[in-house]
Amino acid sequence: MRRLLVVMTIASALFAFCLAGASAQTLTVGTDAAYKPFEFIDEQGEFQGFDIDLIRAIGEAMGMEVVLINTAWDGIIPGLINGDYDVIISAMTITPERAESVDFSDPYFDAGQSILVRKERTDIQGRDDLIGKTVAVQIGTTGDLAVSEVEGIKVSRFNLMPEAFQELLNGAADAVVGDNATVIDFAAQNPDLVTVIGEPFTEEQYGIAIRKGNKELLAKVNAALAQIRADGTYQTIFDKWFSE
Secondary structure, three states, X not given: OHHHHHHHXXXXXXXXXXXXXXXXXXXXXXXXXXXOOOEEXXXXXXXXXXXXXXXXXHHHHXXXXXXXXXXXXXXXXXXXXXXXXXXXXXXXXXXHHXXXXXXXXXXXXEEOEEEEEEOOOOOOOOHXXXXXXXXXXXXXXXXXXXXXXXXXXXXXXXXXXXXXXXXXXXXXXXXXXXXXXXXXXXXXXXXXXXXXXXXXXXOEEEOOEEEOOOHHHHHHHXXXXXXXHHOOHHHHHHHHHXXX
């Protein structure tokens, strides 16, 4: 009986070790999958986008299986802090305010805020022309911050970027302000309805967010990011989503 008990104890320990190993090899990722072309759900219900391909490549370089969790933007950082996932990749601009709550990887994408208007509008040529106008944004984004700091702009905030775009198409907003690549993507899908005005009026960089103080994971993510840049994987993913 004692021998059987010992064998069972060893087996249980090995099973627990295997479970711990399996857990350690999984990278759970929070993303707000309503932000084309960075993260979105396709018609088959699958995650797609530049960020999605990128984090999967990073996970592969780390030897980890990536598990994606679709998360509302306004709760995405609290979810990370709460331990709902290990990292966030969601076209998130590195800002001093966010860096107080999370750590960021090395930058992986250069971005900026751009203005989207309906095709017939000619009176909006820059951010100053938005004064006295209604501008749709996704709540809590750097686009929201960029227009909120200008006195005289009426800001309409939405939980999802597609809702802000729809507000513009409905004529209830004069413009949308959002990340350059996202508004360009929407304009490309609706060339007869909307157009992007000029160049981005901010300079930003995206980073992968990690819980504060998790230096080991941060180092691994940065090393994997550097690896896929060096071996050409990053450029292949970039060309897939942003080649003209």
